[in-house]
Amino acid sequence: MSEAHGTFRGYMTGFVLSVILTAIPFWLVMADVLDDTLLTSIVIMAFAAVQIVVHMIYFLHMNTKSEGGWTFLALAFTLTLVVITLAGSIWVMYHLDRNMMPMTPHEALQKP
Amino acid sequence: MHEMTPPPGAKAPVFYEQEDHAHGDGGTLFGFWLYLMGDCLIFAVLFATYGVLGRNYAAGPSGADLFDLRLVALNTSLLLLSSITYGFAMLEMGQQNVRKTLIWLAVTGLLGATFVSLELYEFAHMFREGATPQRSAFLSSFFALVGTHGLHVTVGIVWLVTLMVQVRRFGLIEDNQRRLMCLSMFWHFLDVVWIGVFTFVYLMGSMR
Structure with a gap:
């Protein structure tokens, strides 16, 4: 978090991952793919949880050792x-x- | 930390801070991280409120009636793009490149400003249809949550412009680098909160 400004590679990895993790839930809901509200809710919440972790690691440079x-x-x-x-x-x-x-x-x- | 009183017999004050700090930034970044954790709790409470009240429409409009997911998708991509452009600004800061840092900060600010404008446009549209905060519990909690996030982004833009002026005047000195790193955390944190907003409020609210 503190020492790192990150790397170009790290930011791009995070960006590509988060684009994918954003696009899929929007597609699932907008195209009504799964035809089941409860299942869709669970799936998109799982995607959100993964995306939050991705942002934490690649954008906020979170790790278990800083400070x-x-x-x-x-x-x-x-x-x-x-x-x-x-x-x-x-x-x-x-x-x-x-x-x-x-x-x-x-x-x-x-x-x- | 400093002892300003001169000891008896001495003319000048003696400074006792001898040892190096554990972290070179004097703890500012960690302190700011703690602030963000507090902010996180504010949003947790607002999310909980929305979670409880979000389906109480009082015979008024529901999320499925009001939300335009294409607009939300556009807004989400704007915020996501602004996160990566802020990252590029930080990389240029590491290279001590003032001009490119300022350019990427400006791009980030413009993306953020577009985000806020689109959100205000969405709110205005809802208001015209009578979907005001006092219409139902759902709308009260919706505007409280999404509005608080929008206010944070607005304050972030003000902060960003302030830092651009600072960097322009004083260059990428150590103080400005520390400030930019704090804003970096703030900006990415808001993006993380937005993930919760678009999933929990917009996507789940749009499903019947």
Whole structure:
């Protein structure tokens, strides 16, 4: 991250990879290739995860050694918090929503 | 770190910082990395909000009605291109080539500005159709998330122009190199966030 300005080869590798990893999800959704919403969602999220790793390595020059490993430790900690925030919010709110009394928006507006 | 008080009997202050720092940049880059991690949490919260509210349309328009994926694809490629052109600017910086560094920075800035303009065009289009943030929970969380990203890019462009002026005036001195490396991290980080936005918001929102 800190010492490296990167190399031309590294940037081009990252760029080509990310173009491929962007093009495929857009194609899958725009051409409706898989004909299955759930499967498409899972596939494009997997592509996004891979692309994020590619960007981290080739553009942000992330590795486990820069600054004596502290950048990586900070990243690992942040990712843990991100996962808790995302998974926790969606999980809790989903169950809250399911266990609430059914109500139409109109009824909700009439509530005191 | 510096002890500014002269010891008894001495006329001049004595500086006690003797040892070399672990990293030559004085820790700025690591500190900026920590800031980015904090920023990452802001986006995580906004993504979580969108994840919870993103399907509550309140009988209003849904993502499938509103999003134009061709525009989003164009915007994505612009941001992706700006990442690689910023990389080229960093490579020219390593070669101490002021002119080429400035050219690549200018290209990056123009790509970023086009991105923001297209996003504003998209927002204006949605507003004309009545899809304002107060229309539904989906739209509130959409504008909060995508708007925050757009604001970050806008601030990044302001920062980029500022650094171009600095490099033009003072050359690629050590201070400017450090600043350019911070902006490099910021710019690539925004690209990483955009991957989440186009996947989670636009692509998944467009599927019925």
